[in-house]
Amino acid sequence: MISDNDTKLKKAIRESNCVHIRDIGHTIALPVEKQYGKDKQFKTYTKAVAGVKVREAMRETGYLLPPRQRTVARFMNLSQTIRWSKNMQRIFASPSANGKQAFDFVNTYGKTTGELSCIPGFVNYALKLIRSEGMSRKSIGMCLKEMDKILKKNNKRINRFKLSVRQYLEQERDKLANEKSVWNASSDMIESLFGCHKFKRSRNPLHGVTACVLILPLLTRTGDRGHPSAVGFKHCLEGVFMKDLESWTKDNLTDNLAVKRRKKLAG
Template sequence: MYIRMGCGFRSIVNGLELFNDFLGGALGVIPSHQTIENWLLKAGIVEYLDSCNKFRGKEYSIIIDESITVGSQKLLVILAAPAQHEGKTLKHGDVEVLAMAVSSSWKAGDVEREIIKLKDKIGKTPKYIVSDNGHNLRKGAELADVPRHRDISHTIGLILEDEYKERTDFKEFMDIMNKKRLSYQLTANAYLLPPKLRTISRFMNMSKWVEWAWAILQVYDDLGESQKAAYTFVLDYKELVTELYHVMETVDVVFTKVKKEGLSHTSAKYCKDYIWINLLRKDEIAEGCKRVGRAIRRYINEECALLKSKDECHNITSDIIESTFGVYKSIQPKNKHCGITPIVLALPLYGKVTDSKKRRKRPKGDCPWRADAAA
């Protein structure tokens, strides 16, 4: 209930008491919220300590990242996944939490030591690492002498940032969109407002507002006079919106292909061909599209250099660890000054509880409280 439903420990007690009343006391004595928390932490420790055993003698990869600062601390998490991509998007049930460590900061040498510890625990060095482009993570992998894949989401986000961040038309359009969001709230035109623009990782999350701008262009002639007057600014940036739409449509195809099927020579060829057809081959395509397309193709070629055979297929996305940090953010204490608390031990359990294939199946008709009630 704590992990799957997001209930607090006291809410779990209330829920169990409600069920107990409904069942006529069949559940017996309901444990206290502190007891339930202790059970959770103990189960988390057991799962965490056992995680390394699951990769002994196997080829594995690791996904590594550090959290934002919580209080004065940062959490470094290392997840393990099979080295050979299994042809599906990674879920929490597909990875194991190999390491969780807390520090005020994580330098390259610290990251290197955590990676080396895995060799001592598992008996084998990871085949490759997946991380974002943080200097400490990049340098730590280099010091540990383990090949590293750059996360596709962060890397393409940087490519988009390099192309558009300083472009005058892009900055003007973003500024106008922000102002329109403020001026048209609580008005009759609010239903057409653009999505909220993110301040962090803005270039990794462009798809929604680009789709919004493209949709406005497609339906503009069918809008009422008031709506046309409110959103006529989109027409002024039609060339930019069209360029961004072509770029993001291609980026989304590349993301879907690589994140679902992994990076292999086959998927790489598909992505490079798609980029060639949609962003490079056509004469009428904007130069910005072509620069982005060439940069993404270079990135794919560089990552393919780590594939040692035609049959290898690697994971090159760290989305799953970003999701893991999201899980911790949802359960961490509201008071950030507490720093990283022991509740972090719930993370190793998350994949086991949320993945239906890994949850233990109870024999049909076997209800645990019936024996207790009979006793």
């Protein structure tokens, strides 16, 4: 069973006696966060990146602003910001005097970003390989080999990152049933599915989970263009009536707090 590293999900999977496959995207970002998340230089750098986007937005150098930083899972999306910093260091002689002052922090924290710059290359390689070919002894071996090839810098944080990734990959390898086993190790499809559901559901949190959740099976892609699914979605939908939805909602969902609030306030 695949999931991220959420404590509740891990406990549920463990108590269900299922094998837990950790999502590679979330898991491989954890050692990056562990090594750099509390680092003063890195925190000051990210603060400067966020600040310059606000200060320079409507100025002459606005076209050079850094990419937007994510507040959630930001350690999974560092590559664009690090690449921007390296490019800014490369063209630093070009901007005007005001631009030099505004973006001077890219040089100030160049050592930190330079150290980090090799990590996205390996992470992107590992994610692309595992997501497309699955988790297998072969793909794990290729990742370990590529990690030693790309992450050549010999310092404590890089070495600790490599050790954490190696332990993760070796632990996942030990879970494989046999030499030929290939397992999915990415929860991207699940997250995309629920992302579509979140887009369609009400923005009012009081509504909670409604019968709209039943749209999830329709959002899944079963089969492919050459071999479409044998599931008769049209026939299934035609056989479901509003009374069936009401009955299912009553049996499976909690009270809709938005409706409860409206009735209560209406007197």
